[in-house]
Amino acid sequence: xxxxxxxxxxxxxxxxxxxxxSLLWVLREHLGLTGTKYSCGIAQCGTCTIHIDGxxxxxxxxxxxxxxxxxxxxxxxxxxxxGDHPVQKAWVEEQVPQCGYCQSGQIMQAxxxxxxxxxPSREEIKSFMNPVMCRCGTYxxxxxxIERASESSTL
Amino acid sequence: MKNDPKILPERGxxxxxxxxxxxxxxxxxxxxxxxxxxxxCSDTEGIKEQLEKHPITxxxxxxxxxxxxxxxxxxxxxxxxxTSLPLLFAEEMDADWxxxxxxxxxxxxxxxxxxxxxxxxxxxxxxxSRTTKAYYPVMRKAGAQARxxxxxxxxxxxxxxxxxxxxxxxxxxxxxxxxxxxxxxVPYLTVPEDMPDISENDLKKxxxxxxxxxxxxxxxxxxKTDGSAQFAIDIILPNMVYAVLERGNxxxxxxxxxxxxxxxxxxxVLKLVPFDYAIGVVAKSLEQALSAKKQLNIKWGDSPASGFxxxxxxATYEKIANQADKGRILNEIGSVDNAASIAAKSYTADFxxxxxxxxxxxxxxxxxxxxxxxxxxxxxxxxxxxxxTKLGVPDILxxxxxxVNVHLQYLGxxxxxxxxxDFVEECAFIAKEMAPLAVKLMWTRxxxxxxxxxRPLSLQRLRASLDNQGNITGFSHCVIGDGGHLVASGARNDxxxxxxQLVEWRSATHxxxxxxxxxxxxxxxxxxxxxxxxxxxxxxxxxPVALRRKLMANSPRALATLEKVVExxxxxxxxxxxxxxxxxxxxxxxxxxxxxxxxxxxxxxKIRVHHFWIxxxxxxxxxxxxxxxxxEGGIIMGMSSVLNEQITIKDGRVEQxxxxxxPLLRMQDVPxxxxxxxxxxxxxxxxxxxxxxxxVAGAIANAFLKLTGxxxxxxxxxxxxxxxxxxS
Numbered sequence: 001x002x003x004x005x006x007x008x009x010x011x012x013x014x015x016x017x018x019x020x021x022s023l024l025w026v027l028r029e030h031l032g033l034t035g036t037k038y039s040c041g042i043a044q045c046g047t048c049t050i051h052i053d054g055x056x057x058x059x060x061x062x063x064x065x066x067x068x069x070x071x072x073x074x075x076x077x078x079x080x081x082x083g084d085h086p087v088q089k090a091w092v093e094e095q096v097p098q099c100g101y102c103q104s105g106q107i108m109q110a111x112x113x114x115x116x117x118x119x120p121s122r123e124e125i126k127s128f129m130n131p132v133m134c135r136c137g138t139y140x141x142x143x144x145x146i147e148r149a150s151e152s153s154t155l
Numbered sequence: 156m157k158n159d160p161k162i163l164p165e166r167g168x169x170x171x172x173x174x175x176x177x178x179x180x181x182x183x184x185x186x187x188x189x190x191x192x193x194x195x196c197s198d199t200e201g202i203k204e205q206l207e208k209h210p211i212t213x214x215x216x217x218x219x220x221x222x223x224x225x226x227x228x229x230x231x232x233x234x235x236x237x238t239s240l241p242l243l244f245a246e247e248m249d250a251d252w253x254x255x256x257x258x259x260x261x262x263x264x265x266x267x268x269x270x271x272x273x274x275x276x277x278x279x280x281x282x283x284s285r286t287t288k289a290y291y292p293v294m295r296k297a298g299a300q301a302r303x304x305x306x307x308x309x310x311x312x313x314x315x316x317x318x319x320x321x322x323x324x325x326x327x328x329x330x331x332x333x334x335x336x337x338x339x340x341v342p343y344l345t346v347p348e349d350m351p352d353i354s355e356n357d358l359k360k361x362x363x364x365x366x367x368x369x370x371x372x373x374x375x376x377x378x379k380t381d382g383s384a385q386f387a388i389d390i391i392l393p394n395m396v397y398a399v400l401e402r403g404n405x406x407x408x409x410x411x412x413x414x415x416x417x418x419x420x421x422x423x424v425l426k427l428v429p430f431d432y433a434i435g436v437v438a439k440s441l442e443q444a445l446s447a448k449k450q451l452n453i454k455w456g457d458s459p460a461s462g463f464x465x466x467x468x469x470a471t472y473e474k475i476a477n478q479a480d481k482g483r484i485l486n487e488i489g490s491v492d493n494a495a496s497i498a499a500k501s502y503t504a505d506f507x508x509x510x511x512x513x514x515x516x517x518x519x520x521x522x523x524x525x526x527x528x529x530x531x532x533x534x535x536x537x538x539x540x541x542x543x544t545k546l547g548v549p550d551i552l553x554x555x556x557x558x559v560n561v562h563l564q565y566l567g568x569x570x571x572x573x574x575x576x577d578f579v580e581e582c583a584f585i586a587k588e589m590a591p592l593a594v595k596l597m598w599t600r601x602x603x604x605x606x607x608x609x610r611p612l613s614l615q616r617l618r619a620s621l622d623n624q625g626n627i628t629g630f631s632h633c634v635i636g637d638g639g640h641l642v643a644s645g646a647r648n649d650x651x652x653x654x655x656q657l658v659e660w661r662s663a664t665h666x667x668x669x670x671x672x673x674x675x676x677x678x679x680x681x682x683x684x685x686x687x688x689x690x691x692x693x694x695x696x697x698x699p700v701a702l703r704r705k706l707m708a709n710s711p712r713a714l715a716t717l718e719k720v721v722e723x724x725x726x727x728x729x730x731x732x733x734x735x736x737x738x739x740x741x742x743x744x745x746x747x748x749x750x751x752x753x754x755x756x757x758x759x760x761k762i763r764v765h766h767f768w769i770x771x772x773x774x775x776x777x778x779x780x781x782x783x784x785x786x787e788g789g790i791i792m793g794m795s796s797v798l799n800e801q802i803t804i805k806d807g808r809v810e811q812x813x814x815x816x817x818p819l820l821r822m823q824d825v826p827x828x829x830x831x832x833x834x835x836x837x838x839x840x841x842x843x844x845x846x847x848x849x850x851v852a853g854a855i856a857n858a859f860l861k862l863t864g865x866x867x868x869x870x871x872x873x874x875x876x877x878x879x880x881x882x883s
Contacts, residue, residue: 034389037380044814076382083381098233098381101567137791
């Protein structure tokens with residue numbers, strides 16, 4: 001079985017998995033980084049959103065061999081030391097999550113938005129956040145939390 | 156007899172515990188502090204039995220440094236039980252909320268259950284919006300009992316009368332001003348000889364609440380923002396193996412595997428496990444199990460669903476509705492036939508509802524480890540629990556329930572789907588084969604959709620009869636569909652004053668798996684009722700609000716929600732060009748009236764919801780912000796199901812497979828605002844999880860009628876359907 005070196009949250013990991021194994025299974029089942037969730041497996045719901053070289057990406061459709069050449073992978077676990085990234089703080093202040101299952105994906109998507117557009121309009125937020133679904137229907141609070149994080153912007 | 160808590164064995168107990176069972180309370184003093192276990196029986200044998208099973212079960216634990224752990228007996232699926240129930244306990248205990256930690260209680264309904272449906276029974280079952288209502292008296296009384304013990308222990312310690320003590324913020328206070336913290340009291344805790352039963356009068360008055368009704372952030376939310384909240388799917392155990400099943404999309408069809416040898420030869424595959432309706436694959440890794448699942452060559456037999464076409468069945472349902480014979484009568488007041496025979500006007504309409512799917516974001520999964528000797532098991536699962544808190548596992552393993560330990564995890568969405576145990580039983584069946592290896596059983600999203608258990612398809616035929624004054628004198632509601640309560644709930648009108656009413660259910664069976672789906676039959680039935688009222692108003696040229704106002708004259712609480720929502724939505728105010736408002740009322744435990752404002756793109760048929768306003772009377776509000784969150788989420792889920800979601804079945808096979816062909820509402824389609832007003836009340840709290848969702852269809856369809864003069868009577872209101880209606 002081939003061996004792959006990964007750079008995740010600024011740490012090095014080595015995993016032995018078949019070529020083509022999805023990064024999501026590697027993160028979750030091999031490395032125990034379970035903050036990134038599985039929901040659809042076909043890049044439709046955004047629940048598994050992580051950052052690869054700063055860009056929001058859906059881990060479920062990223063093959064391991066595509067990210068083993070020094071690409072910088074960031075997951076929710078690597079977003080902040082103490083869960084105090086401005087977006088995470090805004091998420092708690094607005095009491096966003098309900099079941100919470102999609103929220104890692106929502107937060108990673110929101111962070112990517114604010115990193116490239118620190119003062120997004122409401123329409124820009126809606127458009128950028130559209131790929132990440134929430135069944136509990138927390139969208140109204142996600143909007144408010146992103147606006148709050150944007151206002152307190154020290155990203 | 157006042158025992159020193161450090162004096163040990165009592166009635167043969169060997170642990171460091173002190174047992175007292177008078178007044179319905181058993182209190183244990185353990186090594187780390189107080190564990191107040193409340194068992195309603197005074198039967199010491201029963202308590203002893205519980206103790207032997209669960210040496211540290213309790214509602215609360217206090218450490219000497221003042222940290223308080225309160226146990227939550229309900230599932231947490233986003234509805235907030237992890238905060239609301241412990242909050243009730245802490246309120247009556249006068250605990251310092253900042254020092255409270257919350258954990259799930261053990262899954263033992265005889266200790267932690269609320270009142271069940273059968274008299275004298277107890278139940279742990281997070282369904283039907285019953286949690287807050289059912290546990291409101293339980294948690295308050297338990298908290299008050301803990302407070303009593305703390306006070307009496309302090310009184311004894313100080314040698315003062317109990318009446319001279321009070322409590323506040325985790326301290327017992329003497330009239331002299333002397334204070335002792337709950338933590339400092341731990342070494343002195345004793346159970347009073349004459350532990351009184353706590354009555355309603357001993358509980359706090361609503362105006363004295365310091366936590367209930369206030370803004371309290373939800374306890375587990377920080378863990379849901381940093382990836383640390385643990386769902387069952389996140390469990391990883393040493394030497395764990397992975398199981399997946401291929402179930403097909405024809406419910407109940409039996410499989411014949413045609414390439415067993417090939418599958419068994421695949422990398423990592425450990426075992427094939429046949430089920431009546433599926434083939435299970437066990438492999439060393441998840442990716443190996445999934446690869447093998449893809450390669451399975453299965454010949455499927457027929458099932459009771461074979462030949463069933465969901466979109467053609469409405470013609471059959473209409474014929475059933477036309478039959479003169481009544482179905483099962485679910486509610487009858489007066490005579491709707493008499494009312495019809497003398498009516499000045501009668502209106503009849505049919506309403507249709509396609510199947511919908513739960514689409515909880517966490518696909519079903521469970522982790523079970525059976526001991527090598529097969530005599531015990533550990534289960535990790537996100538479950539809405541059930542009449543059997545061990546979720547069917549003991550029967551499959553052939554062992555007593557007390558040998559199965561269920562570790563409840565957060566649920567990545569429930570919505571009713573996790574109140575059935577099919578996925579847990581599948582895992583137990585495989586774990587038995589694989590003992591002592593732990594087995595993680597995963598459903599893929601395709602499994603979750605294709606082998607889903609849906610809200611049933613249904614047809615509602617309603618008839619309203621009016622006298623010559625325009626009063627509704629008769630209202631009949633015939634539900635046709637599979638699943639009994641699943642299609643029929645919510646068809647009664649207890650808050651509309653109509654002298655003659657009939658609700659009946661006529662059954663049809665198709666072999667498709669069905670299940671409770673948020674608000675159950677209310678979704679379809681409130682849609683039909685609320686649209687029928689607006690049909691009457693439309694025909695009579697009446698304001699829909701004025702019509703409901705008249706009907707609610709004898710239901711002041713319902714009427715208050717109507718009046719409030721009329722006010723906050725500015726019902727009679729000016730509207731932007733191309734917009735209209737619609738109203739809809741729902742009772743689901745709590746009472747709510749909603750108003751939405753919509754527009755429609757006449758080229759595409761796409762409906763846009765701009766605003767939603769809700770007024771809700773849920774009795775005493777335990778967590779106001781959380782009630783609002785439930786209303787917002789309920790509206791969004793309602794919009795999603797009403798505007799987009801549709802499971803169709805062709806020749807018995809589910810045609811959808813994942814989110815690409817079962818789309819949920821996304822951020823781009825949210826309203827500009829969802830505004831909720833909570834009506835002040837001192838009535839017992841009612842559930843709020845299922846009040847908003849079933850008001851959506853009626854409100855949208857009623858707004859559409861006002862806007863276009865046309866009727867939406869088939870859920871979902873997809874752009875194609877809307878366009879067809881606009882062009883009709």
